[in-house]
Amino acid sequence: MTGPDGRPQSGLMGSRPSQEPQQTVLLLVLGTQVQMLENGLLRVPPMGWLSWERFRCNTNCKNDPKNCISERLFMEMADRLAQDGWRDLGYVYLNIDDCWIGGRDSKGRLIPDKERFPNGIAFLADYAHSLGLKLGIYEDLGKFTCSGYPGTTLDKVVLDAQTFAEWKVDMLKLDGCYSTSKQRVQGYPKMAAALNATGRPIAFSCVWPLYDHGLPPRVDYKLVADTCNLWRNYKDIQDSWTSVLSILDWFVTHQDILQPVAGPGHWNDPDMLIIGNKGLNFEQARSQMALWTILAAPLLMSTDLRSISPQNVDILQNSLMIKINQDPLGIQGRRVIKDQNHIEVFLRPLANQAFAIVFFSRHTIKPYQYSSSLAQLNLTDATMYEAQDVYTGDTISNLKQTTNFTVTINPSGVVMWYLYPLRKQQLFQH
Numbered sequence: 558m559t560g561p562d563g564r565p566q567s568g569l570m571g572s573r574p575s576q577e578p579q580q581t582v583l584l585l586v587l588g589t590q591v592q593m594l595e596n597g598l599l600r601v602p603p604m605g606w607l608s609w610e611r612f613r614c615n616t617n618c619k620n621d622p623k624n625c626i627s628e629r630l631f632m633e634m635a636d637r638l639a640q641d642g643w644r645d646l647g648y649v650y651l652n653i654d655d656c657w658i659g660g661r662d663s664k665g666r667l668i669p670d671k672e673r674f675p676n677g678i679a680f681l682a683d684y685a686h687s688l689g690l691k692l693g694i695y696e697d698l699g700k701f702t703c704s705g706y707p708g709t710t711l712d713k714v715v716l717d718a719q720t721f722a723e724w725k726v727d728m729l730k731l732d733g734c735y736s737t738s739k740q741r742v743q744g745y746p747k748m749a750a751a752l753n754a755t756g757r758p759i760a761f762s763c764v765w766p767l768y769d770h771g772l773p774p775r776v777d778y779k780l781v782a783d784t785c786n787l788w789r790n791y792k793d794i795q796d797s798w799t800s801v802l803s804i805l806d807w808f809v810t811h812q813d814i815l816q817p818v819a820g821p822g823h824w825n826d827p828d829m830l831i832i833g834n835k836g837l838n839f840e841q842a843r844s845q846m847a848l849w850t851i852l853a854a855p856l857l858m859s860t861d862l863r864s865i866s867p868q869n870v871d872i873l874q875n876s877l878m879i880k881i882n883q884d885p886l887g888i889q890g891r892r893v894i895k896d897q898n899h900i901e902v903f904l905r906p907l908a909n910q911a912f913a914i915v916f917f918s919r920h921t922i923k924p925y926q927y928s929s930s931l932a933q934l935n936l937t938d939a940t941m942y943e944a945q946d947v948y949t950g951d952t953i954s955n956l957k958q959t960t961n962f963t964v965t966i967n968p969s970g971v972v973m974w975y976l977y978p979l980r981k982q983q984l985f986q987h
C-alpha cells in the first residue's frame with residue numbers, strides 16, 4: 558500500500574476520512590512507539606576517519622600492501638589518530654567502509670575477508686578501544702554492497718546487528734545500493750531497532766535519503782531523524798573542488814528543508830573531508846573545513862594520516878574550528894547572504910550567544926575585499942561584539958552593529974570568525 562507521498566504505509570494507517578479522529582490517536586500512539594532513536598549518541602557531530610574517499614575498494618594487498626583495505630591499514634590509521642594529536646581533539650572514530658566482507662559462515666553470520674583481516678573485526682575493535690578510539694563498520698541494506706560484497710537484506714538485519722555488537726563495533730554505516738525505496742523504509746528502522754535491542758550503544762549512519770533523491774515528499778526527514786544519528790543526503794564526495802562545490806550548492810539550495818532537521822543526536826552528512834588529498838588547494842581545503850563546520854557536519858577525514866602535510870594538519874586540528882563544529886547547541890548554520898559579487902556569508906548560532914560567520918569567495922583569480930556590518934548580518938542582540946579570526950587568530954575588537962568592517966577573502970577561500978558578545982563587566986574594562 559502506498560501513501561500520497563509514494564511511501565509504503567501499513568494497513569493500519571490507511572483508513573477512510575470518516576475515521577480520521579481515531580486514526581489521529583492511533584498515529585500518535587504509533588508515533589511514540591517508533592521514536593526508537595533517542596539512543597543518547599552523537600549529541601555533537603561525529604569526528605574521525607573513514608576509509609572510502611581516499612582508499613576506495615583497493616583490495617590488492619599483494620601489490621599495494623600499504624594502501625589496501627586491510628587490518629594493517631586500519632591499525633596504522635589508529636596509531637596515527639592516537640599518536641598525532643587527532644584523538645585528543647575529538648577525532649575518535651576509525652571507520653571501515655565497503656570491501657571488508659569475506660562472506661557468511663554456515664550459520665549465516667558475516668565474516669571478514671580472511672586474508673585482509675586475518676584476526677577478525679573484534680580484534681580491530683579491541684585495538685581501537687585500547688587506544689581510546691571507536692570502531693565503525695559498513696554494511697548495505699540490499700543484496701549486495703555498492704562494491705558487490707554480500708549485503709544484509711531484511712532477513713539478516715537482526716543477525717548482523719548482533720554480530721556487530723558481539724564484535725564491539727561502535728558505529729554502523731548502512732548503505733542503500735541494490736535496495737528499493739520500500740525496503741529502505743522498512744529496513745532502516747528495523748536496523749535501528751535491532752541495534753538498540755543489542756544493548757550496545759552503536760551510532761547509526763544511514764545512506765538513506767540520497768537513494769530517494771534527498772528531498773520530500775520522497776524523503777520523510779522526521780522518520781529519518783527518528784531512525785538515524787546521521788544520514789547522507791546527497792552524492793558521494795570525490796577528490797575535487799567541483800565536487801565540494803556541488804555538494805555545498807545542493808545543501809544551500811535546500812537549506813530550508815535540511816537545516817531544521819539537524820540537531821543533537823541527528824545530523825545531515827554532506828560526506829567526508831577530502832583535505833590532505835590531491836583535489837583541493839590550500840584555500841579550498843580551508844574552505845571545506847569552515848563550510849562543513851558551519852553546516853554542523855560530521856568531520857570524517859578520508860586521507861592518508863601517515864603522510865599528511867603539516868599545512869593540512871593545521872587546518873584539521875584547528876581547535877577553535879573544532880570547538881565551533883562541536884558546539885553543544887548543535888544548530889546547523891545557514892547561508893544568509895549571497896552577494897552579487899560572488900561572495901556568500903554563512904552564519905551559525907552557537908552557545909553563549911556566540912556565532913560563527915564564514916565569508917566565502919567564489920572568485921577564482923584574486924583576493925576580494927568585502928565590506929559589511931553586523932547589522933547587515935542581522936546581528937543586533939548585543940551592543941558590542943568581539944571576533945576572533947578562526948584561521949589567523951587575530952582579534953577584531955569593538956564591533957558595534959553599525960561598525961563597517963572589511964575582510965579580504967582569498968580566491969575560493971574563506972574568512973571565518975568566531976563572534977561573541979562582550980558582557981557588561983568586559984565592557985567596563987574597555
Ligand SMILES: *[C@@H]1O[C@H](CO)[C@@H](O)[C@H](O)[C@H]1NC(C)=O
Pocket residue numbers: 592593594595596597752753754755756757758759
Ligand atoms: C534503546 O532505546 C531506548 C529508548 O529510546 C533508550 O533509552 C536506550 O538508551 C537505547 N539503547 C541503546 C543501546 O541504544
